[in-house]
Amino acid sequence: MEREGGGAGGIGEGSGCSDLEKLSQSLILPPTDRPYFLLLQGYTQKKDFVLYVMAGHTHIFGRTLTPAERERERERKRRDKLRVDTFLSAPDILPRHLLVRRDSALRGHAPLQRQ
Structure with missing residues (x-):
């Protein structure tokens, strides 16, 4: 080399x-045993990865909270503390920007019947 x-x-x-x-x-290399997200073009190459693995049944994309946002969350005493799994660096990303939920069919269960 x-x-x-x-x-x-x-x-x-x-x-x-x-x-x-x-x-x-x-x-x-992408995993073969679980879903993953592929970033086609990142905002900041030094902060954004190419591949994000979905480890649980849900995956949240977002950004870090500002000190003012952290304080508001403490005041509200949020019970639904949704943990961000993947932090993105673009300026237009919300603190909890996107939640992706894995389909139950992927876990070996029959799909839900839609009416």
């Missing part, structure tokens, strides 16, 4: 990424 700035396979000087970091980013 070439060092930074070396040969055709190397990374240009001043890129800030090591060869190992670049290699590890290119070897990400």
Whole structure:
């Protein structure tokens, strides 16, 4: 493996990424045993990953709370504390932006009958 700035396979000087970091980013394989989300274009490459695995039955995308939002949540004493699973960095993302629920058919149960 070439060092930074070396040969055709190397990374240009001043890129800030090591060869190992670049290699590890290119070897990400999606899981075969659970759903996952694939980010096609992130807002900030240093903060956004490419692959997000859905570990539970629900998955929440959002962002970190501002100090004022944290204070409001404490005042409300929210009982439905929904934990954000994946933090995104774009400015238009809400604290709890999107909730995805896994379909019961994926867990081996019969699908719900729709009327």
